[in-house]
Amino acid sequence: MPARSTKPAKKSRRKYVITLVIVVPLILAVLGAATAVTAMQFENHDDFCASCHSEPEQTYFQREANASTDLASFHNTKDVRCIDCHSGPGLVPGRIGALTLGAKDTLAWITGQAKQPAVHTRPIDDANCLKCHQQVTQGRDFNNHFHVFLSRWQARDTNAATCVSCHQSHQTNGDAQLAFLNRDHTVNVCQSCHRALGEGD
Numbered sequence: 001m002p003a004r005s006t007k008p009a010k011k012s013r014r015k016y017v018i019t020l021v022i023v024v025p026l027i028l029a030v031l032g033a034a035t036a037v038t039a040m041q042f043e044n045h046d047d048f049c050a051s052c053h054s055e056p057e058q059t060y061f062q063r064e065a066n067a068s069t070d071l072a073s074f075h076n077t078k079d080v081r082c083i084d085c086h087s088g089p090g091l092v093p094g095r096i097g098a099l100t101l102g103a104k105d106t107l108a109w110i111t112g113q114a115k116q117p118a119v120h121t122r123p124i125d126d127a128n129c130l131k132c133h134q135q136v137t138q139g140r141d142f143n144n145h146f147h148v149f150l151s152r153w154q155a156r157d158t159n160a161a162t163c164v165s166c167h168q169s170h171q172t173n174g175d176a177q178l179a180f181l182n183r184d185h186t187v188n189v190c191q192s193c194h195r196a197l198g199e200g201d
Helices: 007-043 046-052 057-063 071-076 091-110 126-130 142-156 183-196
Strands: none
């Protein structure tokens, strides 16, 4: 009796392996991308952020429903969300950062590993503010000198002020007429800049 050929079996096995090597990673990539996009959509809702970032963020979130008492609640009236400030700067890096953060936070939430309260560790960089407020760097008159000279101070001193040093988003002791700046606090920041630039008080 002649020996049976194993060639068809080998071809079939090879097709199966090739299919697994190509199709399975492709399916996983599509599922991963869909999960990340879904997670990013969750991150676009302040109530989702506040569900893990419980305090003081819950308090900040509740302020959104009332008259503006701080800079963050005022931003909310302009449809600015938590993630718009608390993410990376720029469209592409910001969205990638939001995707990554959203996927991580959603996984932690689904698996019950979300820490309560979830400590916010990412400082708000000036670039995050300048996404919307680029015009503040344009005015070169005395009334805008504090914005113009800020970059000089930052170039000299790693501890120099940033946008949020004066524009404190969640403090309620600011003056609404001054874009929620606290005059005393801001004057102290101004004096620090003048000292750092060698101009005295």
